[in-house]
Amino acid sequence: MEQPLGIADLRGAAVIEALRAALGNAVLTGADMAPWSRDWTGQYQWTPLCVVRPRDTGAVSTVMRLAHAEGVPVVPVSGHTGLSGGTLGEGAVMLSLDRLDRIEEIRPEARVARVGAGVILSDLHAAAAVYDLCFPMTFGAKGSARLGGLLATNAGGSNVLRYGNTRDLVLGLEAVLADGRVVDLMSELHKNNTGYDLRHLLIGSEGTLAVITRAVLKLTPAPRAHATAMVATETLDGALMLLNRLQQMTGGAVEAFEYMPRAYMEAHARLDPAARPPFDTGYDVNILVELSATAPRDADTGPDGAVPLTGYLEAVLAQLYGEGLVLDATVARSDAQRAAFWARREAAAEISLSHRPAVVNDVAVPLDRVARFLDMAGARVRAIAAEARDMTVAHLGDGNLHYVVWLEDSAQRDPVMEAVEDVVLTLGGSFSAEHGIGTSKLASMARRKDPVALDMMRAIKQALDPKGILNPGKTVPPA
Amino acid sequence: MEQPLGIADLRGAAVIEALRAALGNAVLTGADMAPWSRDWTGQYQWTPLCVVRPRDTGAVSTVMRLAHAEGVPVVPVSGHTGLSGGTLGEGAVMLSLDRLDRIEEIRPEARVARVGAGVILSDLHAAAAVYDLCFPMTFGAKGSARLGGLLATNAGGSNVLRYGNTRDLVLGLEAVLADGRVVDLMSELHKNNTGYDLRHLLIGSEGTLAVITRAVLKLTPAPRAHATAMVATETLDGALMLLNRLQQMTGGAVEAFEYMPRAYMEAHARLDPAARPPFDTGYDVNILVELSATAPRDADTGPDGAVPLTGYLEAVLAQLYGEGLVLDATVARSDAQRAAFWARREAAAEISLSHRPAVVNDVAVPLDRVARFLDMAGARVRAIAAEARDMTVAHLGDGNLHYVVWLEDSAQRDPVMEAVEDVVLTLGGSFSAEHGIGTSKLASMARRKDPVALDMMRAIKQALDPKGILNPGKTVPPA
Numbered sequence: 001m002e003q004p005l006g007i008a009d010l011r012g013a014a015v016i017e018a019l020r021a022a023l024g025n026a027v028l029t030g031a032d033m034a035p036w037s038r039d040w041t042g043q044y045q046w047t048p049l050c051v052v053r054p055r056d057t058g059a060v061s062t063v064m065r066l067a068h069a070e071g072v073p074v075v076p077v078s079g080h081t082g083l084s085g086g087t088l089g090e091g092a093v094m095l096s097l098d099r100l101d102r103i104e105e106i107r108p109e110a111r112v113a114r115v116g117a118g119v120i121l122s123d124l125h126a127a128a129a130v131y132d133l134c135f136p137m138t139f140g141a142k143g144s145a146r147l148g149g150l151l152a153t154n155a156g157g158s159n160v161l162r163y164g165n166t167r168d169l170v171l172g173l174e175a176v177l178a179d180g181r182v183v184d185l186m187s188e189l190h191k192n193n194t195g196y197d198l199r200h201l202l203i204g205s206e207g208t209l210a211v212i213t214r215a216v217l218k219l220t221p222a223p224r225a226h227a228t229a230m231v232a233t234e235t236l237d238g239a240l241m242l243l244n245r246l247q248q249m250t251g252g253a254v255e256a257f258e259y260m261p262r263a264y265m266e267a268h269a270r271l272d273p274a275a276r277p278p279f280d281t282g283y284d285v286n287i288l289v290e291l292s293a294t295a296p297r298d299a300d301t302g303p304d305g306a307v308p309l310t311g312y313l314e315a316v317l318a319q320l321y322g323e324g325l326v327l328d329a330t331v332a333r334s335d336a337q338r339a340a341f342w343a344r345r346e347a348a349a350e351i352s353l354s355h356r357p358a359v360v361n362d363v364a365v366p367l368d369r370v371a372r373f374l375d376m377a378g379a380r381v382r383a384i385a386a387e388a389r390d391m392t393v394a395h396l397g398d399g400n401l402h403y404v405v406w407l408e409d410s411a412q413r414d415p416v417m418e419a420v421e422d423v424v425l426t427l428g429g430s431f432s433a434e435h436g437i438g439t440s441k442l443a444s445m446a447r448r449k450d451p452v453a454l455d456m457m458r459a460i461k462q463a464l465d466p467k468g469i470l471n472p473g474k475t476v477p478p479a
Numbered sequence: 480m481e482q483p484l485g486i487a488d489l490r491g492a493a494v495i496e497a498l499r500a501a502l503g504n505a506v507l508t509g510a511d512m513a514p515w516s517r518d519w520t521g522q523y524q525w526t527p528l529c530v531v532r533p534r535d536t537g538a539v540s541t542v543m544r545l546a547h548a549e550g551v552p553v554v555p556v557s558g559h560t561g562l563s564g565g566t567l568g569e570g571a572v573m574l575s576l577d578r579l580d581r582i583e584e585i586r587p588e589a590r591v592a593r594v595g596a597g598v599i600l601s602d603l604h605a606a607a608a609v610y611d612l613c614f615p616m617t618f619g620a621k622g623s624a625r626l627g628g629l630l631a632t633n634a635g636g637s638n639v640l641r642y643g644n645t646r647d648l649v650l651g652l653e654a655v656l657a658d659g660r661v662v663d664l665m666s667e668l669h670k671n672n673t674g675y676d677l678r679h680l681l682i683g684s685e686g687t688l689a690v691i692t693r694a695v696l697k698l699t700p701a702p703r704a705h706a707t708a709m710v711a712t713e714t715l716d717g718a719l720m721l722l723n724r725l726q727q728m729t730g731g732a733v734e735a736f737e738y739m740p741r742a743y744m745e746a747h748a749r750l751d752p753a754a755r756p757p758f759d760t761g762y763d764v765n766i767l768v769e770l771s772a773t774a775p776r777d778a779d780t781g782p783d784g785a786v787p788l789t790g791y792l793e794a795v796l797a798q799l800y801g802e803g804l805v806l807d808a809t810v811a812r813s814d815a816q817r818a819a820f821w822a823r824r825e826a827a828a829e830i831s832l833s834h835r836p837a838v839v840n841d842v843a844v845p846l847d848r849v850a851r852f853l854d855m856a857g858a859r860v861r862a863i864a865a866e867a868r869d870m871t872v873a874h875l876g877d878g879n880l881h882y883v884v885w886l887e888d889s890a891q892r893d894p895v896m897e898a899v900e901d902v903v904l905t906l907g908g909s910f911s912a913e914h915g916i917g918t919s920k921l922a923s924m925a926r927r928k929d930p931v932a933l934d935m936m937r938a939i940k941q942a943l944d945p946k947g948i949l950n951p952g953k954t955v956p957p958a
Contacts, residue, residue, distance in 0.1 A: 476675075
């Protein structure tokens with residue numbers, strides 16, 4: 001016998017009908033919703049009410065207005081490459097921003113790009129490159145991740161050390177509020193003190209306060225030279241010495257400083273057996289280091305045919321090799337070799353999730369405590385789950401570790417997560433560095449975030465989205 | 480005959496009594512309140528209910544709790560060097576942060592300082608210098624301005640071009656809410672995505688959402704060399720060409736790029752007749768340019784006894800002189816000469832207010848529209864007040880102009896301000912770049928800020944300070 005329709009179903013049907021009337025075939029239901037019914041990790045699955053794919057800000061506003069009138073939840077989604085379950089949408093209108101994919105303007109003399117929230121990160125990279133400029137944010141999922149998601153989560157990545165997080169690259173925003181009103185903060189200015197900084201409030205709010213639809217982004221001059229190497233050091237302390245010496249010598253030209261332990265190198269060799277390993281033998285501490293420069297004094301090929309930047313890197317490596325701190329090093333001699341180094345690093349998400357169940361801890365600790373963190377966390381995890389294996393990959397230059405624990409029993413998931421948090425907070429770190437809170441870190445937020453800060457967040461959420469329809473159940477735990 | 484005491488007076492007396500019971504002689508009344516009864520510009524004067532000078536966060540919390548219980552307004556103040564009337568406190572408790580003046584810790588290896596809100600900016604400069612580090616924010620009032628004020632207003636200054644605004648130099652905060660609760664956001668991490676960014680919300684909120692009591696600040700390596708010059712160019716476009724060439728050659732080592740027109744140079748000569756002018760003759764466009772470097776390749780004295788950085792500067796100046804774009808230049812040959820160049824620039828506030836009435840417009844426009852702004856604004860102002868004179872000084876490197884208009888009749892103040900705003904917005908600029916809104920720009924906020932943004936600000940204010948006791952009547956205009 002068929003289940004009778006409840007009030008929620010009737011309201012849902014009315015919302016779909018109203019959305020269809022306004023947006024036509026931009027509204028998807030049934031099997032067409034499949035790509036919006038799971039996230040990239042495959043860990044979360046849900047059944048949306050419907051999916052809408054508006055083509056402009058006005059249509060996004062219409063969606064919000066209709067949903068607001070009916071009190072129906074709306075979950076914004078752009079590239080859905082998130083790792084924290086930030087786009088779960090059981091019974092919700094999935095508001096896909098993928099069609100807001102226009103790079104509206106690049107003004108090279110002002111070094112700004114005006115983009116829609118649906119623009120794919122690597123498309124922006126390519127568009128900026130035409131003008132010898134770059135948008136320096138980058139990470140493994142760059143070919144699928146869209147700017148709306150980067151903005152909503154304040155995404156990090158491999159170049160934060162030099163250029164900051166996503167929020168540091170944003171000059172202006174446009175967003176649609178829960179009730180459909182559009183807020184215009186599309187400034188291009190570097191100095192603009194006009195009341196509360198709503199831009200920074202919306203960036204990183206994970207779609208719970210507003211739907212970001214457009215942005216003005218800072219571009220920087222494209223590096224004219226890179227010097228890239230894989231380096232093996234005896235210890236993590238030796239690696240930090242390498243970082244500091246390079247920063248001193250170049251005045252801060254280190255763009256990436258990525259740590260991959262032995263287990264990671266081995267996992268990558270299994271994933272891609274054809275990839276040529278950087279060293280003839282295996283080491284415990286492997287670093288991908290990259291310097292970059294725009295200025296002629298560093299980047300122009302000298303009379304000896306070499307780029308000065310590479311010379312700096314080789315000089316510091318030789319110095320530390322002499323001191324016994326560097327064990328081995330391979331400097332990239334071609335773009336292909338540089339790309340191969342990066343491909344290994346950018347396989348991180350795939351490697352991390354190659355075993356299930358896996359707990360993906362995205363933590364940050366002060367730089368000089370990374371080694372202690374790994375020791376302490378390892379011991380705590382093994383005490384809970386003797387057979388657990390850990391898989392680390394880290395943006396060592398900013399103390400951000402993806403400390404993944406492979407378990408045999410998912411019941412150990414929460415205790416492991418809590419133990420890792422304990423260690424992180426003991427060391428003055430953060431339980432959530434760059435992936436965001438979403439669903440998976442909600443319990444951590446409730447346990448670990450300053451309670452007054454949580455109250456402030458709840459008050460702000462209530463003030464800007466009183467019906468609680470925007471991405472409900474994410475980011476801010478209930479009181 | 481004596482005025483009978485009203486209810487407000489009785490409540491006021493009760494609040495003073497309660498504050499005295501809790502804080503003793505940290506509570507000032509009567510003539511002792513004089514320094515807290517006017518601002519630096521002398522344009523605003525008021526009579527506070529009392530002044531409190533707490534010594535720690537706990538005492539600040541006590542003040543807020545008592546004031547909140549009684550619904551009495553509280554106006555936080557630190558160095559009161561503001562230019563926008565942000566600390567008017569008629570009938571309010573003036574909450575002075577000047578005794579929270581402890582530099583709690585400088586951790587050179589982590590490049591952070593933990594400071595109280597009452598620390599004077601130049602004291603932090605001096606403390607960081609001991610470790611060969613610097614806190615790069617700087618401006619004329621650095622000897623009196625305190626960090627609480629810098630944070631509350633997101634202060635700008637002369638080095639924003641290279642290091643960003645105050646908010647870009649802050650890792651963590653502690654603040655006291657309207658009801659006395661303390662929120663702990665004292666993170667030292669560069670990556671920390673744990674919910675809404677309350678830090679950025681409080682920075683720049685001008686004491687209307689919370690009282691900032693402590694902060695974790697980023698330090699940077701102290702420059703090992705400077706190259707500083709006064710340069711006269713034919714036009715502002717020529718000056719921008721100088722900026723761009725220097726940035727290209729050095730990979731972004733320009734730390735300051737300050738514009739002073741002929742009228743400013745003449746006003747300074749009147750103010751300080753003993754100061755030696757940089758050029759033998761007067762020019763229309765005068766630029767103070769400063770490069771700085773930490774890396775040995777730029778900063779170490781070479782075999783010829785010269786610092787490479789100075790060589791870069793001289794090479795670009797020679798090039799542009801050859802092209803007719805630079806008319807004259809004096810490169811500083813000593814620390815004393817460098818200091819003299821800076822003293823001229825840092826007399827800006829004094830020069831601007833040497834004539835009253837004066838309208839201080841603190842605006843920003845895209846770099847390439849600065850010249851157009853000056854032409855258009857001048858014409859508009861003269862149409863309103865034929866005898867008005869303007870006095871400009873600008874952080875040209877980030878498009879921020881202090882466009883001061885000297886009037887003969889204060890009735891022209893508002894029409895002039897509105898005309899300048901018109902021009903600014905036509906050119907895609909902001910009516911408030913770095914001084915903040917306070918009282919003096921409140922009408923501009925009401926006229927010019929996106930109305931939905933204003934509604935969001937009002938909702939946030941209501942959510943975090945429902946009784947409206949924190950710095951009432953500032954920053955966010957009433958609906």
